[in-house]
Amino acid sequence: MTVVEELPLVVGVDGSEPSLRAVEWAADEAALRGTPLRLVHASLWERYEGISPEGALAEPSEQVMAEDIVEAAARRARGRQPEVKVSTEVLPEEPEYALVRESRDAGLLVLGSRGRHGLTEALLGSVSLTVAAHAHCPVIVLRGDQDTRGGGACRHGRILLGVGDRREAEAVRFALREAELRGAELAAVRAWWCPPYETTDLPLLAGAPARAHEQAAAERLAEALGEAPEGLTLRRRTVEGHARQVLSAASRDADLLVVGARRKSGHRGLPLGRTVHDALHHSACPVAVVPEWV
Incomplete structure (x- = not known):
């Protein structure tokens, strides 16, 4: 008999502290549901720095930063819920498009509404609003000023x-x-x-x-x-x-x-x-x- 794995709980991460708190909240939710956790960072580093030439030893700095972001998020999730299965991926595209596509194969999509570089809440909210308006699965949005320490504890x-x-x-x-x-x-x-x-x-x-x-x-x-x-x-x-x-x-x-x-x-x-x-x-x-x- 073929065993069908539960659809993952997907989190969009950007390296900010509100984003990492959203990861912790999502880890609690994944543990509550018994589902895997997938951490996704969408980055356009290829557009701005180009793909490394063949044989190059060093990766582009933006790619390294993107990989550091998802690894830090994974450590945060595993520290919160060690039993939850965690996977990560960096996608070279606009966050809105990447996350809407991810929602096709997700049971739930979790987003924090503030990001890096001191951007305003209204601007960063545009990503959350776009994804919430187009996603194929339920989307949970957590604002950066919300107390999410309780996670799935309710x-x-x-x-x-x-x-x-x-x-x-x-x-x-x-x-x-x-x-x-x-x-x-x-x-x-x-x-x-x-x-x-x-x-x-x-x-x-x-x-x-x-x-x-x-x-x-x-x-x-x-x-x-x-x-x-x-x-x-x-x-x-x-x-x-x-x-x-x-x-x-x-x-x-x-x-x-x-x-x-x-x-x-x-x-x-x-x-x-x-x-x-x-x-x-x-x-x-x-x-x-x-x-x-x-």
Whole structure:
């Protein structure tokens, strides 16, 4: 019988301290899942320095630096989780293209959002945003200012799921698996708000439009979580406000925020929605962006 190995957990590394903390977090996740860990550094050293001539003894300095980066990351991962199988690779191409291609054969892709050379968070976020918008597997993004020391230990004991307007079956399944895997509570949140033009000054009808929107939010939560397994600690919350603000506040006591992102088969991908975009920039915990194919 042929044994099929679990898809690896892939981490994009760039040598920065936030990147190495993401490696440690990913090592904990790989141990939790029992999957191998693959560390990838994408570098364009060949474009800038050229390929070493045949017979040359020294490797280009950028190639040496790239290899040092992945080896340092591998040491960090093995020091954190010695039992996890770790492999490394340096790819001579743009990080966005390399990581999106890697996602085709990954179970999960983990990224830190800050890199080397003092670049701003907004610029470095472009790589994370591009990969999150085009990856074929779930992508977890950790910002450099987030406390990731707990790793897979689940410090808060809570997975947060943002439930939107559209059907998000894959994001729901992912969140349920993550909560079961960690033995954590799943907190599903649905934001709602009542447009001002729907309000009324009639005393007997005051508050009716708002109640209708809140009821619709509760029904959407019930629909999304209809297949939740028995025994899982599940908390449903409807909160008045814009989704990006509601999720940002709720993420302060969560270990992972899970959101869905639409993908269209045969196309290069759809832009990330405002809610997902803001979650990646402002969440207080790591964010998992799960592809929803339409």
